[in-house]
Amino acid sequence: MSPSHRDHRNRGTLGTVMLAGACCVGAIAYGVVVGPSMLPPQDVQATTAMTPDAGPVAPEPAPVAEPGPVGFLQIQVSDRDRAWVQTLRCTGDAEEDPATCAELALAASEFEGGTESAQGAGEESEEVPAEDDAEPTAAADPGGEQLFTEVGEGTVCTDKVYGQQEAAVIGTWEGQEVETTLTRKGSCEEARWQRLRALTDQIG
Missing domain, CATH: 1.20.5 (Single alpha-helices involved in coiled-coils or other helix-helix interfaces)
Incomplete structure (x- = not known):
């Protein structure tokens, strides 16, 4: 080749x-x-389906406001040479009701706590069997009758007169009938007057 x-x-x-x-x-x-x-x-x-969907974040629930007291009271106040009548209506709506309603609820709470503390500090008393027909006491309903409870017989009080003002309160409060008179004669009555001062002052 x-x-x-x-x-x-x-x-x-x-x-x-x-x-x-x-x-x-x-x-x-x-x-x-x-x-x-x-x-x-x-x-x-398939890849998209396997990806977890977080979804929208649920909003946190709004705080629920505590209900206020419920009642309707008519107050007639006399102070030396003048007198006036005013009314108070509390529906339980703390945002819409007058400030006086919240002040009375606070006074009831403080008075209840003070009463329990005073009872706890005393000596133990002998238990008395409850009777079926016994009437309920003020301590059984701190939100109603106890706020307006009158001075009991035998309570030790001074005779000092703190003022000439007087007030008559009638109506209902937390389901309880209220009919009482407030004065400033004696230390015990003065304590009641100060506790319910929100009623005897001018209600706006």
Whole structure:
């Protein structure tokens, strides 16, 4: 075989190899670039479905306001040479009711606590069996009768007169009938007057 024929054959073989290699490189590049876009769409949907949905954050509940006292009172106040009549209506709505309603509720709470403390500080008393027909006492209802309870017989009080004012209070308070008179004659009556001063002052 002549040298020219051998060179021609070698060049043909080399060209074929290079062409085949170029085709392989092109096929690999095509697979890398175009391949991912050919994946089925359900794979993306499955990934999205597996992602947890946090959803909207629920707002915190608003604080509930404590109900106020309920009652209707008529107060007639006399002070030396003048007198006036005023009324107080409490519906239990602490935001809408007059401030006097909240002041009376606070006075009832403080008076209840003071009464319990005084009873706890004393000596133990002998238990007395309750009778079925016994009338309820003021201590049984601190929110109603106890706020307006009158001075009991045998209570030790001074005779000092703190003022000439007097007041008559009638109506209902926390489901209890109220009918009492307030004066400033003696330390015990003065204590009641100060406790219910929200009623005897001018109600705005």
